[in-house]
Amino acid sequence: MPGEMPRLGLGTYQQTDRETCIESVRRALEAGYRHVDTAQGYGNEAHVGEGLRRADVDREEVFLATKLSTENLGYEDVLETAGESLDRLGVDRVDLIYVHWPLDTYDPEETLPALDEIRDRGLVEHVGVSNFEPRQLAEAREIMDAPVFANQVECHALLHQEDLLADAREHDYWLVAYSPLAKGDLLDHPVLVDVAESHGATPAQVALAWLLDREHVAAIPKATGDHVEENLGALAVDLDPADAARIDAIEAERRVVDFDAAPWHASGD
Numbered sequence: 001m002p003g004e005m006p007r008l009g010l011g012t013y014q015q016t017d018r019e020t021c022i023e024s025v026r027r028a029l030e031a032g033y034r035h036v037d038t039a040q041g042y043g044n045e046a047h048v049g050e051g052l053r054r055a056d057v058d059r060e061e062v063f064l065a066t067k068l069s070t071e072n073l074g075y076e077d078v079l080e081t082a083g084e085s086l087d088r089l090g091v092d093r094v095d096l097i098y099v100h101w102p103l104d105t106y107d108p109e110e111t112l113p114a115l116d117e118i119r120d121r122g123l124v125e126h127v128g129v130s131n132f133e134p135r136q137l138a139e140a141r142e143i144m145d146a147p148v149f150a151n152q153v154e155c156h157a158l159l160h161q162e163d164l165l166a167d168a169r170e171h172d173y174w175l176v177a178y179s180p181l182a183k184g185d186l187l188d189h190p191v192l193v194d195v196a197e198s199h200g201a202t203p204a205q206v207a208l209a210w211l212l213d214r215e216h217v218a219a220i221p222k223a224t225g226d227h228v229e230e231n232l233g234a235l236a237v238d239l240d241p242a243d244a245a246r247i248d249a250i251e252a253e254r255r256v257v258d259f260d261a262a263p264w265h266a267s268g269d
Helices: 016-029 045-053 075-089 108-120 134-143 162-171 189-201 203-210 227-236 243-250
Strands: 035-037 063-068 094-099 124-130 146-153 174-178 218-219
Touching: 016 035, 016 227, 035 045, 035 243, 045 063, 045 075, 063 075, 075 094, 075 108, 075 134, 094 108, 094 203, 108 124, 108 134, 124 134, 124 174, 134 162, 162 174, 189 203, 189 218, 189 243, 203 218, 203 227, 203 243
Parallel strands: 035 063, 063 094, 094 124, 124 146, 146 174, 174 218
Antiparallel strands: none
């Protein structure tokens, strides 16, 4: 398995309300989460940092990840804005920083050496990518000195991402699943509902448990309120092979995040 990372994390996409975001992070950490994910583009790094400080949990116990926005991927911009992210988060370094999308100012020959540089400077422990396709991952491995620690992509029972998962296993990095509940589309899926009923669990817990049973996969569902604890309960759901086979058999080619310029639409991928 790749390096250490808690396999169930808290996503914070769209959590722009300051107090809601702070409380979600605090509540999640005190409930037992040890992985929090944010991004420059989310506009909430300062809120996440405050939630981390308010939680009765040592910073050293928390795996903290953020992402570089697509307008900040030039060499100097990576160095400058990575430092700004640390300032907003109120930390000396983050455990993982991703290239959010290989779009706009992304230039492999500039962006990837800059990731090496911020790692060498001690601003980050690990570097990763997000929304990369196999061709782009191969290019990153060729250019960067640091290993690709993770590729964060949409992944759930309606989008299995088998090619990317095979690449993650072959090259020993994490596939981190965002939108692991397919923006709620899975919560009333009859297979998930049926399996959940047989386990005394919720469909969300079953959907997450199915992901976490897959080798080299982590998941970062976003959550507020009681859903924070509900999602954490996925760790206690023990799916048997028949359950997993039923979920595996769901037609699995439905994206909930898609647009014309997305990397998976580019020629050559």
